[in-house]
Each structure stands twice: as structure tokens, then as C-alpha cells.
Amino acid sequence: MNSESFSQKKATALELLNIQLAIADQPILQDLTFDLEEGEILCLLGPSGCGKTTALKTIAGLATPQQGQIDLFGSTVFSETRLNLPAEQRSIGFIFQDYALFPHMTVGQNIAYGLSFLNKQDKQQRIKESLELVELPDIEHRYPHELSGGQQQRVAVARALAPKPKLLLMDEPFSNIDGQVKRRMMADLRRLLKEHDISCIFVTHAKEEAFAFADKTAVMIHGQIEQLDSPANVFNQPKTVAVAEFMESGNLATLKHSQQVLDAVSHQWPRDIDNSGYWLFKPQHITLRHSLQSTGIELIDSTYIGRGYQHEIAIRLNKSNDAPSITWKAETESPIDIPIGDNLALEYVSEPHWLQC
Amino acid sequence: MNVKTHTGSRNAGLTLSIITAIFCGIMLMPIIALLYESASSFFISDSLYSDDTFSDLADTVLWDYIKNSLTIVFGSLLFACFFAIAPAWWCAQYEFVGRRYLQWMMVFPLAIPAYISAYIYTDALDYAGPIQSSLRHLFSWQSPSDYWFIDIRSRWGASLMLGLALSPYIYLLLRNSFEQGSQSLSQAAQLMGASPRKIFWTIHLPLARPALAIGCTLVAMESLADYGTVQLFAISTLTTAIYDSWLVYGSLASAAKISCLTLLFVILLVAFEKNSRRKQQHFDSRGGKSHEKINVSKLKASFIWLFCGLVFSLGFLIPLITLMGYCLDYWLENINTDILRHSQSTFLLAVTAAFIATLLAVIFNSQQRFSPSAKNQSKLSLSSLGYAIPGTVLAIGILIPLGQLDIWINQFIQWLGFDKVGLILSGTSFALILAFVIRFSAISNGSIQAAYKQMPNNLDAASTMLKASRFKTFYKIHLPIMRPALMSAFLLVFIECVKELPASLLLRPFDFETLATYVYQFASDEQLEHAASGALLIITVSLLPILLLSRTQRMR
Numbered sequence: 001m002n003s004e005s006f007s008q009k010k011a012t013a014l015e016l017l018n019i020q021l022a023i024a025d026q027p028i029l030q031d032l033t034f035d036l037e038e039g040e041i042l043c044l045l046g047p048s049g050c051g052k053t054t055a056l057k058t059i060a061g062l063a064t065p066q067q068g069q070i071d072l073f074g075s076t077v078f079s080e081t082r083l084n085l086p087a088e089q090r091s092i093g094f095i096f097q098d099y100a101l102f103p104h105m106t107v108g109q110n111i112a113y114g115l116s117f118l119n120k121q122d123k124q125q126r127i128k129e130s131l132e133l134v135e136l137p138d139i140e141h142r143y144p145h146e147l148s149g150g151q152q153q154r155v156a157v158a159r160a161l162a163p164k165p166k167l168l169l170m171d172e173p174f175s176n177i178d179g180q181v182k183r184r185m186m187a188d189l190r191r192l193l194k195e196h197d198i199s200c201i202f203v204t205h206a207k208e209e210a211f212a213f214a215d216k217t218a219v220m221i222h223g224q225i226e227q228l229d230s231p232a233n234v235f236n237q238p239k240t241v242a243v244a245e246f247m248e249s250g251n252l253a254t255l256k257h258s259q260q261v262l263d264a265v266s267h268q269w270p271r272d273i274d275n276s277g278y279w280l281f282k283p284q285h286i287t288l289r290h291s292l293q294s295t296g297i298e299l300i301d302s303t304y305i306g307r308g309y310q311h312e313i314a315i316r317l318n319k320s321n322d323a324p325s326i327t328w329k330a331e332t333e334s335p336i337d338i339p340i341g342d343n344l345a346l347e348y349v350s351e352p353h354w355l356q357c
Numbered sequence: 358m359n360v361k362t363h364t365g366s367r368n369a370g371l372t373l374s375i376i377t378a379i380f381c382g383i384m385l386m387p388i389i390a391l392l393y394e395s396a397s398s399f400f401i402s403d404s405l406y407s408d409d410t411f412s413d414l415a416d417t418v419l420w421d422y423i424k425n426s427l428t429i430v431f432g433s434l435l436f437a438c439f440f441a442i443a444p445a446w447w448c449a450q451y452e453f454v455g456r457r458y459l460q461w462m463m464v465f466p467l468a469i470p471a472y473i474s475a476y477i478y479t480d481a482l483d484y485a486g487p488i489q490s491s492l493r494h495l496f497s498w499q500s501p502s503d504y505w506f507i508d509i510r511s512r513w514g515a516s517l518m519l520g521l522a523l524s525p526y527i528y529l530l531l532r533n534s535f536e537q538g539s540q541s542l543s544q545a546a547q548l549m550g551a552s553p554r555k556i557f558w559t560i561h562l563p564l565a566r567p568a569l570a571i572g573c574t575l576v577a578m579e580s581l582a583d584y585g586t587v588q589l590f591a592i593s594t595l596t597t598a599i600y601d602s603w604l605v606y607g608s609l610a611s612a613a614k615i616s617c618l619t620l621l622f623v624i625l626l627v628a629f630e631k632n633s634r635r636k637q638q639h640f641d642s643r644g645g646k647s648h649e650k651i652n653v654s655k656l657k658a659s660f661i662w663l664f665c666g667l668v669f670s671l672g673f674l675i676p677l678i679t680l681m682g683y684c685l686d687y688w689l690e691n692i693n694t695d696i697l698r699h700s701q702s703t704f705l706l707a708v709t710a711a712f713i714a715t716l717l718a719v720i721f722n723s724q725q726r727f728s729p730s731a732k733n734q735s736k737l738s739l740s741s742l743g744y745a746i747p748g749t750v751l752a753i754g755i756l757i758p759l760g761q762l763d764i765w766i767n768q769f770i771q772w773l774g775f776d777k778v779g780l781i782l783s784g785t786s787f788a789l790i791l792a793f794v795i796r797f798s799a800i801s802n803g804s805i806q807a808a809y810k811q812m813p814n815n816l817d818a819a820s821t822m823l824k825a826s827r828f829k830t831f832y833k834i835h836l837p838i839m840r841p842a843l844m845s846a847f848l849l850v851f852i853e854c855v856k857e858l859p860a861s862l863l864l865r866p867f868d869f870e871t872l873a874t875y876v877y878q879f880a881s882d883e884q885l886e887h888a889a890s891g892a893l894l895i896i897t898v899s900l901l902p903i904l905l906l907s908r909t910q911r912m913r
Binding site: 102 | 818822823825826837
């Protein structure tokens with residue numbers, strides 16, 4: 001009814017409100033709240049054990065939370081007090097990490113499994129369409145074990161999309177595929193979802209997959225969403241230390257240490273921010289200079305990493321020799337002419353990003 | 358509509374829940390009946406229970422029975438280990454001419470029931486038998502006092518027969534365990550300077566110890582439960598005492614008490630077995646690449662063949678050839694309508710029991726699959742309990758409640774004004790089928806459980822996500838995938854039913870024989886020659902799972 005006033009903004013596909021789930025008193029999901037717009041691709045990104053697969057299964061109806069509410073395209077499918085629509089009635093497509101293709105059925109039978117609402121002719125037509133969609137037109141009569149890993153993945157996609165779900169959930173769909181094939185498959189699948197306006201949530205622990213595939217990324221840590229934003233923002237402007245560390249965004253230091261470490265910054269240190277937060281320094285924006293004085297900053301190692309060189313730097317936190325040290329990373333395009341073990345002076349040639357504890 | 362389908366599946370779940378709960382009650386019934394029967398005679402000094410068979414036994418021979426039982430268990434273990442450990446190691450570790458055949462030949466003795474070997478060796482080693490006769494002829498001895506000769510009809514003889522027949526259990530488990538031992542472990546030991554001998558004692562054997570322990574418990578349970586062999590050798594053990602208390606003295610109470618005593622030993626064995634299995638799971642997760650077998654010299658290969666060939670001949674070939682000889686010599690007696698009739702009724706009985714046991718296994722396991730809970734898991738374990746109960750003990754445990762039920766049914770029918778119907782539960786094939794189902798459900802359960810374990814849970818979830826109901830998931834996904842497991846569950850239970858002796862002897866209806874009891878009657882009348890074709894039939898049926906096993910393993 002509000003569609004007039006929000007004509008620019010798309011409708012909400014999925015809404016999670018304060019979802020709580022514990023298994024044997026062990027909290028898995030804590031106060032999970034987020035929503036997904038129609039046609040949007042969201043990545044649940046996080047370390048293993050953070051609850052991202054459980055979150056996916058909760059949305060699908062394969063796991064039941066203790067508290068909260070889930071709305072799907074405007075109607076509530078789960079609410080702690082009133083209802084819990086069974087998974088088979090939620091009209092959600094799901095792609096499993098191991099694809100879960102039925103081994104005793106042909107590809108065609110696998111796809112037909114979710115199409116019992118169609119008559120024989122339409123079913124056949126839909127199987128053909130689905131296989132064309134994933135560009136595997138001639139494999140209807142083959143068995144899953146006769147296919148390569150990449151083909152199996154595409155059959156899983158075809159099977160999940162055949163009943164035309166409006167929401168597609170994927171659990172680590174690319175983890176069993178490597179390199180070149182994976183990159184092409186992600187691009188193909190993304191185009192397919194966008195063309196058909198299918199909303200999608202997928203789970204992964206690899207940030208590169210989030211960058212390449214998702215519109216938005218939610219970083220999950222300990223059963224909670226720490227930050228939900230575009231992949232670039234999550235990477236470049238992490239909100240918390242946990243996000244920055246998981247995304248490997250760069251070097252972190254408090255204001256005091258930052259001032260001590262860096263000789264020059266193209267930035268005015270703010271006076272009003274006391275020692276509470278952290279500053280994020282990107283490795284590629286740090287310049288290294290050879291210093292003949294003892295600066296407490298030492299080059300430990302230099303490694304070739306393809307796009308350039310990565311340098312490991314140990315920074316002593318005060319002047320005494322046995323003081324604790326932190327390790328930073330800096331990157332340069334060409335090799336530097338500084339012997340390992342020598343002292344350095346550092347400069348930062350960009351604006352650092354400030355984040356909360 | 359949505360709500361309706363939901364309650365529909367819930368109702369079906371409830372029905373299944375009730376079915377499984379009832380069957381669990383039936384599983385427990387024999388044990389409860391035994392405990393009740395033995396306890397009530399302690400506490401109630403009713404005239405009905407003024408039966409002092411048990412106290413007479415306890416005062417006189419019970420201790421000897423226990424001693425005999427334990428000696429035979431111990432002896433069988435010794436012989437079985439002797440026959441099994443070395444061949445298991447050789448077949449797992451070495452490559453030599455004909456190993457592929459030898460490794461399966463070592464399982465064949467499992468097909469010969471111990472009482473049949475016992476009969477054949479008694480016959481052969483008898484005073485009038487071919488061996489002693491030719492020895493006397495050769496050395497011109499005149500009478501038994503002129504020489505010493507082994508007496509096979511002894512506790513050690515019985516142990517030898519049981520050890521031979523049961524050694525394949527240990528052999529199979531050990532060989533598997535040795536073969537799974539990862540190569541990297543022994544290579545790591547080798548690189549640290551350990552000799553092959555040291556590697557065997559410090560790496561392979563300790564890792565195989567749980568498997569050895571499980572094999573030994575199986576052998577111990579089977580030899581404790583044996584009735585045929587010891588009865589044939591006239592050795593009184595706990596099982597023969599149970600049998601005699603009931604059939605000779607007519608005392609159900611004392612049969613129940615001895616049964617409880619036997620169960621005590623069984624419980625100890627089961628506890629030991631459970632413990633070992635837990636350890637085995639621990640060791641089994643070692644992974645890694647499996648062994649490449651080591652080529653051995655001709656001399657060593659000949660020695661291996663000599664030893665294994667001897668075990669194979671003693672445990673399988675000699676009994677088989679002797680039986681065939683009997684068949685040829687007495688072919689007229691061996692081809693008769695009796696055998697045909699008894700085979701028919703045995704197969705019908707076994708098919709029924711196997712069908713029910715398989716069906717129950719599917720119900721119990723699918724229930725645990727669809728709604729996993731501690732309650733359903735304990736139901737599942739409970740339904741596998743029967744395998745540990747010796748046949749004689751189980752038979753008594755079934756007779757007690759069924760007999761009582763029959764009395765009540767007849768009283769009720771008379772009260773209604775009709776004629777007595779007789780022993781419609783305890784005196785018919787019903788009791789026998791019940792015993793088979795209770796005793797062998799563990800086998801069908803094991804088979805189905807393994808199939809479910811191999812089936813990824815994601816298949817169920819995928820089916821659900823494609824809008825399938827539980828029933829559709831079960832019918833379209835579970836059943837087709839576990840079809841081989843269903844077949845093997847059915848087949849294995851069928852075979853065990855055909856072979857089963859002690860419970861069949863106690864529970865068979867009047868004038869009814871199974872193949873096993875038929876053959877055994879002839880053996881105990883010293884006339885096995887006349888039922889050799891029946892024995893050969895049992896052996897043929899028993900060979901089926903071995904051939905099946907060898908085929909599936911080769912395919913893997």
C-alpha cells in the first residue's frame with residue numbers, strides 16, 4: 001500500500017528481527033536483525049563457526065530459532081509465539097555446499113523433483129529451460145556422478161531455480177570449485193540472478209567471493225552482524241576491530257601509537273578524539289624510508305606477492321629494548337633497497353580511517 | 358490446507374512413535390519376565406512356587422556348570438585367536454600367490470555350524486572311526502588300553518569346534534583393522550628407525566586392539582550361548598541346564614533363574630564390547646592412505662598357505678566333504694519329502710521374521726532420522742538388545758509371558774462360552790517368529806543404520822527445500838538409496854533364522870521342525886548321515902552372505 005510513495009525504493013524481500021537461536025545452551029545466533037531488498041544479493045561473511053550457515057538454515061526453515069520474527073515478501077513465516085511455516089512451504093531455493101544432488105536420479109529427475117505442481121508437458125519444458133539457463137542443455141539423462149564438480153554445481157542451481165523461487169539461499173556454493181572456473185561461474189550466476197530479479201543470500205568465509213558476487217556484505221562474528229554495507233565499504237571502512245581483522249583491511253593502531261610510529265601523515269590528527277578508537281592504515285599507502293638512527297621500527301622480512309612486495313615491520317611500543325612490539329604490513333610496487341633488520345621511518349600518504357573499539 | 362498437512366504428518370509421527378514404543382516394550386518383555394519369574398519365587402512362598410529344582414542345582418552341580426561354561430568360553434577364545442590373528446595379519450600385510458582367494462577362504466568356516474563339525478570329528482576320531490581303526494591296524498594294537506588317543510568329546514574338544522567355527526569373526530575384524538592402518542604411520546615409524554617387528558608390536562597391534570576386543574566378545578557371546586555342540590558332547594553348561602530345567606524337570610522358575618545368571622555374564626561382555634567399540638571409533642578416524650601390500654618370498658608364502666590351508670580344511674573342507682560323502686552313501690534317506698517339507702516351513706518362517714525385522718529396522722531408523730532425539734535413539738538401541746541374549750535364555754523369557762497370556766486368553770474364551778483354543782501364542786510359530794525378530798533385529802538395524810549414516814543429511818534438507826513432504830522424502834529418496842541395505846538386512850536375518858538352533862528347539866510347535874532342529878535331531882541320535890542333505894542346505898544358505906561380502910568388498 002506504500003508502494004506509491006516508495007516507488008523508487010524496492011520492496012523488502014526478507015526481514016529478520018531479533019532472531020535468537022541456541023543449541024544445547026550454546027548461543028549460535030544472537031539478536032540477528034537485517035533485511036534484504038528484492039533482487040539484491042547479500043553475502044553473509046564470517047569465520048567458520050560464526051553461525052552463518054545456521055542463519056541460512058533458519059531463514060529456510062531447516063532450523064527453528066527460539067526468539068524473533070522472520071518475514072518473507074511481506075508475510076510472516078516465523079514468529080516465536082504464533083507460527084512456524086514448514087520449510088517445504090516457504091518457496092525458497094537452497095543450494096547446499098555439497099550440492100545434495102540425489103545420486104539415484106538423473107539430472108532431469110533431480111530437477112523434476114521440485115516440480116510436482118506442473119503437468120508432464122510443462123515439467124519437461126521447465127527442465128529444458130532450467131538446463132539452458134545454466135548452459136548445460138544436453139545432460140538431462142546423465143547421473144550426478146558422471147558430471148564434473150562445476151557441472152554438478154550448475155545442476156544444483158538449475159534444480160533450485162526450476163520452481164521459480166523468489167529467494168535463493170546458497171551455502172558456500174563456490175568452495176568446492178577452484179580458480180578460473182570459479183571466477184567465471186560467479187560472474188555467470190550473478191548475471192543470471194540479476195536478469196531474473198532473484199533475491200539471494202549466500203554464505204562464505206572467503207572475502208574475495210563477497211567482493212565478486214555480492215551487492216551487500218554482512219560480516220558475522222559470534223552469531224551477530226558486526227557490519228552490513230557494500231563490500232568495498234566493509235573492507236575500506238570497517239566499523240569495528242573485529243571486522244577490520246577478519247577482512248584484513250590493514251594495520252591498526254591507537255592514536256598514541258599512530259603518532260609515535262608515523263613521521264608524517266597527510267592528515268591532521270584530531271584533538272577531540274581521545275585514546276578511545278583505532279586508526280586503520282592501508283599497507284599500500286605506507287612509505288618506507290631507511291633510517292640510520294634507532295627508531296624502534298625494524299624491517300623483518302620482504303616477500304614478493306605478485307602485484308608487488310610486502311614488507312613485515314616490527315614496531316616497538318616504547319624505547320626500551322625488551323618492550324612489546326606490534327607487527328605492521330606495508331606494500332610497495334617495486335623492491336626496496338633496505339637490508340633486513342635495519343631501522344625504518346614510516347610515512348602515511350593517505351587519510352587513515354578511524355574506527356571504534 | 359497448510360495446517361492440515363502439518364497435522365497430518367504429526368499424526369503419522371505419533372502413530373510411528375506408538376508402534377516403536379510398543380515394540381520396545383516387546384523387546385524388554387523377555388528380560389522383565391525372567392527377572393520377575395526368578396524374583397517372585399524368592400519372595401512368594403506360595404505352594405505354586407515350592408519348586409526347589411534350582412536350590413538342588415545350586416547345592417550340587419550349578420558351580421560345575423558355570424565352570425564348564427567359562428572353560429568353554431575361554432578355550433574357544435584361545436583357539437579362535439590362534440586360528441585368526443596370524444592369517445589376518447598375513448592377508449592384510451603381504452602379497453602372495455592366491456592371496457585374493459585365501460583371504461575369503463578364511464571366512465568359510467563361519468558357514469559350518471559347530472555342532473555339525475563336532476559330529477563329524479567325533480565320528481572320525483571315534484574308536485570305531487577311520488583314524489583309530491587304521492592306527493590300530495598299522496601298529497597292531499588290540500584294545501583302547503594299548504594306546505592313548507585324544508578325546509574330542511571333552512571341554513577342550515568343544516572349545517576347538519567352537520573356536521574353528523567362530524574364528525572368522527576375529528579374522529574379519531582384525532584384517533579390516535590392519536588394512537585400514539594408514540601407511541604414513543608405519544612409514545613415520547620406519548623413518549624413526551623402527552624395525553618391522555617393532556612396528557608390528559608398537560603401531561599395528563595397539564591400533565587393532567579394539568577390533569580384536571570386539572571380535573573376542575563376539576566369540577565369547579556365541580560360545581556362551583552355544584547349545585548344540587556341548588549337548589552333543591554331553592557337557593553340562595548353563596545353556597544345557599536351562600534347557601533341561603524346562604524340558605526335563607518342567608521347572609520354568611529354575612530355568613528363569615539360570616537364565617538370569619547367564620545374562621549376568623552377557624551384560625559383562627556387552628559392557629566390555631561397548632567400551633572397545635568406543636575406542637575403535639577413536640582409532641578409526643586416523644584416515645590416511647591404506648597399505649600397499651609387501652611381496653613375500655616363496656618359502657614364506659608356502660608356510661602361510663600351509664597354515665591357512667589347515668584351518669580352512671579343518672573348519673570347512675573336511676566337514677563339507679564328509680557331508681557330501683554321507684549324502685552319496687545314504688542318498689535314499691537324504692532325498693525324502695521330510696526335508697522338503699521342513700525346508701519349506703523353515704523358509705516361510707525365516708522370510709516372515711526377516712520381513713518383520715527389516716520393516717521394524719526401517720521404522721526405527723527413519724524415525725530417528727526425521728526427528729532425532731535422545732528418546733528415539735534409546736528406542737533404537739533398545740531394539741537391538743536381543744542379539745546379546747542367548748537363544749535358550751530368550752526362549753525361556755518368551756515362554757513365560759506367552760504362556761501366561763495363553764492361559765488368560767483361554768479363560769476369557771471359556772468365560773464367553775466357547776471351547777478352549779489351546780496354546781495359540783506359545784504353542785505356535787508365533788513364538789518362534791517373535792524370538793527370531795527379537796534376537797535378530799540388531800542385524801537388520803545395523804544394516805539400515807549404516808545406510809542412513811552414509812546418506813548425507815543435506816539430501817533430506819534438499820528434498821524439503823523442493824517442497825517434498827516427509828513421506829515423499831522417505832519414499833523417493835531414502836528407500837531407493839538404501840535398497841542394497843534393505844536387501845542385505847533381509848538376507849542376513851533370513852540366514853540367521855535358518856541357522857538358529859537353541860531357541861528353535863525350545864519354541865518350535867509340537868510336530869514342527871526347522872531345518873536346523875531337524876538336522877540336529879539326527880545328529881544327536883547319531884544319524885547325521887541321514888540328514889546330511891539338510892546340513893548341506895544350511896551350509897549353502899550360510900555361504901551366501903560370505904559371497905556377498907566378498908563381492909561388495911572387491912567392488913570397493
